[in-house]
Amino acid sequence: MLQSQDQSLRPLTTAHLAQTMSLLTLPNQELRDRILAELAANPALELVEERICPTCKRRLANPGPCPACSRPASDDGPIVFLSARDSARPARSSDLDEAPLDREPAAPESLGEYVLAQLAADLRPEDRRLAAYILASLDDDGFIQDPPAFIARATHSTLEQVDRVLKMIARADPPGLATPGPREALMAQLDVLGSDDPRLALARRILNEAFAELGRREFERIADRLQARAEAVRQAAEYIRDNLNPYPGRAFWGSGRHPVSADPNVYHNPDIQITLNPNGGPASLIVEVFAAVSGWLRVNPLFRQAMAQAGEGRSEDWSGDLDRASLFVKCLQQRNNTVRRLMEILVAGQAEFILRGDRFLQPLTRARVAAEIGVHESTVSRAVAHKSIALPDGRIIPLSKFFDRSLSVRDRIKEIVTQEARPLTDDEIVEILEREGVQVARRTIAKYRAMEGILPARLRHRKQPAAAAPA
DNA sequence: CTATGGCACGGATT
DNA sequence: AATCCGTGCCATAG
Numbered sequence: 001m002l003q004s005q006d007q008s009l010r011p012l013t014t015a016h017l018a019q020t021m022s023l024l025t026l027p028n029q030e031l032r033d034r035i036l037a038e039l040a041a042n043p044a045l046e047l048v049e050e051r052i053c054p055t056c057k058r059r060l061a062n063p064g065p066c067p068a069c070s071r072p073a074s075d076d077g078p079i080v081f082l083s084a085r086d087s088a089r090p091a092r093s094s095d096l097d098e099a100p101l102d103r104e105p106a107a108p109e110s111l112g113e114y115v116l117a118q119l120a121a122d123l124r125p126e127d128r129r130l131a132a133y134i135l136a137s138l139d140d141d142g143f144i145q146d147p148p149a150f151i152a153r154a155t156h157s158t159l160e161q162v163d164r165v166l167k168m169i170a171r172a173d174p175p176g177l178a179t180p181g182p183r184e185a186l187m188a189q190l191d192v193l194g195s196d197d198p199r200l201a202l203a204r205r206i207l208n209e210a211f212a213e214l215g216r217r218e219f220e221r222i223a224d225r226l227q228a229r230a231e232a233v234r235q236a237a238e239y240i241r242d243n244l245n246p247y248p249g250r251a252f253w254g255s256g257r258h259p260v261s262a263d264p265n266v267y268h269n270p271d272i273q274i275t276l277n278p279n280g281g282p283a284s285l286i287v288e289v290f291a292a293v294s295g296w297l298r299v300n301p302l303f304r305q306a307m308a309q310a311g312e313g314r315s316e317d318w319s320g321d322l323d324r325a326s327l328f329v330k331c332l333q334q335r336n337n338t339v340r341r342l343m344e345i346l347v348a349g350q351a352e353f354i355l356r357g358d359r360f361l362q363p364l365t366r367a368r369v370a371a372e373i374g375v376h377e378s379t380v381s382r383a384v385a386h387k388s389i390a391l392p393d394g395r396i397i398p399l400s401k402f403f404d405r406s407l408s409v410r411d412r413i414k415e416i417v418t419q420e421a422r423p424l425t426d427d428e429i430v431e432i433l434e435r436e437g438v439q440v441a442r443r444t445i446a447k448y449r450a451m452e453g454i455l456p457a458r459l460r461h462r463k464q465p466a467a468a469a470p471a
Numbered sequence: 472c473t474a475t476g477g478c479a480c481g482g483a484t485t
Numbered sequence: 486a487a488t489c490c491g492t493g494c495c496a497t498a499g
Contacts, residue, residue, distance in 0.1 A: 025485095366484070381485055403484090405490085425474060441492050446475060456475060458499080 020331040024338060024382040028271045031292035035332075039297075044318070044325035046300035047293065078347040079277065080340055083288040112136055115172045122168065130155050131165050134178055142177045142185065142248035174248045182246035183211045189244045199239040202232055206240075214240070219453070231453035243396050270390035272343060272399070274354055285354065285392070287343050289336065297332060299325045338383050341373045346402050353402070354391055358411040364403055409433065409440055410448045417449075423457035 026034060039045050067081035112135035123131055133155050137144055146154075148162045155162075169178040175192040176185030187207050190200065206214055210222045214237060223230040270290070277284035299322065307318045346369075352360035366384065370377035387399040401407060416429060424432075426445040433440055449456070 377483095378485065385485075405483095427474075442474095443476090443492055443494095444490095447491075450476090458474070 016327060016331060019327065020334045021379070021382055023331050023335045024379065025385050027386045027388070028290055028292045031335075035293050035297065038328055042321050042325050042328070044300055044303045044321040045328065046298055046303075047295050048298055049295050078285045078287060078344070078351070080287040080289065080344045080347065082291055082336055082340065112138070115169060115174075115177065118172045119168055123165075127157075127161060127165050130157050130161060131169065134162075134165060134169060138178060142174065142179075143181055144178045145180075147180075174245075176245070176248035179248075183207055185248050186240060186244045186246055189248070193243065199232070199236045202226070202228060202236040203240050206233065206236055231455075234453040270396050271387040272339070272389040274347070274389065274392055276392050285347055285351065287347055289339050289343060291336070297329050299329060335383075338373075338375065338379065339387075342369065342380065342383050345369055345372055350402055358407050359415075361402070361404065361408045363405055363408075366403055406444075406448060406451075409438060410452055412436075412438070413445065413448050414452055414454070417454055417460075423460050425457045 023031065023034070039047055067079060112132070115135055116131060119131060130151075134144060134151060137146060137151075139145060144151075144166070148159055148166065151157070152159050152162045166178050170176055170185075170188040171192055176188040179185040179188055187204065190204055190207070193200070205226055205228075206222055210225055213222045213225075217237070219233045219237065220230050222228075223233045226233070272290065273288045275286045275288070277286045303318075303325075304322065307322060346364075347354065349364060350360075350362060353362065366380040367377045370380040373380075384399050384403065388396055389399050390396050412433065413429060416424065416432060426442050426449070429445050430440060430442050433445075446456075454460070
């Protein structure tokens with residue numbers, strides 16, 4: 001901790017670089033913990049309260065005018081800016097009235113307060129106490145252990161009331177809270193998402209009828225039972241894994257301390273969100289890079305002042321804090337800056353992909369992006385790693401998908417196969433793609449097929465819907 | 472003989 | 486420096 005010798009110099013460049021790199025890799029969930037730890041340990045750091053843009057109601061993470069609103073409406077280019085973390089939930093007017101939100105965001109209890117604040121407007125006065133009781137009874141995973149009847153008795157409420165409030169809570173921001181277990185949490189999240197993703201219907205059936213098998217990844221067995229294609233089941237499972245979270249209480253407040261159950265089915269709240277710009281043209285997007293904490297960090301000016309006034313006796317102790325604080329702030333700014341520039345390029349180059357789906361992903365390498373924004377390619381690599389992004393249609397995908405060379409081809413292959421009149425061999429698929437200007441090796445088609453769970457031509461006979469029934 | 476899956480090499484990523 | 490991914494070559498199933 002104390003490295004008193006180093007302080008004479010300013011070896012900040014290397015330390016700066018190292019820390020920036022390490023921060024860059026962190027997703028918001030973990031960055032948040034990191035920031036809170038730093039705040040607690042360093043009195044020179046200060047968390048300044050967030051501001052809310054008066055016109056568009058967005059929470060701003062930086063000083064200065066709101067970038068989403070200060071742009072002229074005629075500008076159709078993408079708008080990329082930093083916004084205070086608030087995950088996939090659009091700003092609601094009711095939040096603004098209850099302005100003092102998580103100022104001290106660490107305490108797990110505040111998850112309840114956070115949800116309660118959202119519900120405040122819609123909640124009948126007589127249900128308020130009930131909601132508070134339920135939220136207080138949630139366990140760490142966000143589940144409610146007690147059966148509704150028990151709650152009703154404990155709070156002198158009717159079962160109808162309890163059910164209604166439970167439903168409201170389950171639809172609130174970390175969706176799926178106050179459900180009895182992972183399965184119900186996932187189903188509640190499906191209802192909230194309600195996008196038009198084709199995998200959604202099957203996902204719902206799987207949760208309903210084959211939840212245990214899903215946990216064991218027995219896709220073939222599920223396909224059998226539901227009379228569906230194994231490929232479709234696999235995709236639905238993928239959708240569940242990417243977009244839903246079986247432990248709604250954990251994802252929200254960071255998984256740092258929990259043993260995180262080796263369950264890979266945990267999604268992070270997005271670190272970035274892209275929405276359509278209602279004021280701009282059809283291709284105008286708003287990109288919000290969420291800050292990890294509400295408000296913005298700076299070196300406490302009072303602390304700096306106090307140090308200047310204090311005698312020399314104390315100042316060494318404090319200057320260490322001061323240096324660390326300003327270093328930390330700089331690193332954070334650098335991280336934000338890098339991510340912001342990265343997103344500018346991604347949105348500019350991949351608008352089609354964002355708006356129209358996997359097929360339209362342009363081939364893009366991290367190296368090219370690195371050259372474009374003038375950083376080392378490993379920097380881009382770190383900026384992309386471990387981050388997730390919410391697309392306008394509600395899908396939440398890892399940021400690295402933007403660099404997946406095979407995505408568009410795999411998507412095309414899926415389509416070709418579903419539309420084929422007779423089973424096409426890998427070589428024939430190669431030819432089709434060739435004619436479309438896409439050059440891939442035959443061997444690669446085989447690999448992609450495997451990835452998508454598509455059977456080889458020999459084994460996939462006719463139609464797609466229900467092919468696996470007879471014994 | 473043809474369509475696929477296994478193994479290994481070379482470039483890209485981390 | 487370690488690892489991942491697209492490909493080419495080869496053995497094998499049908």
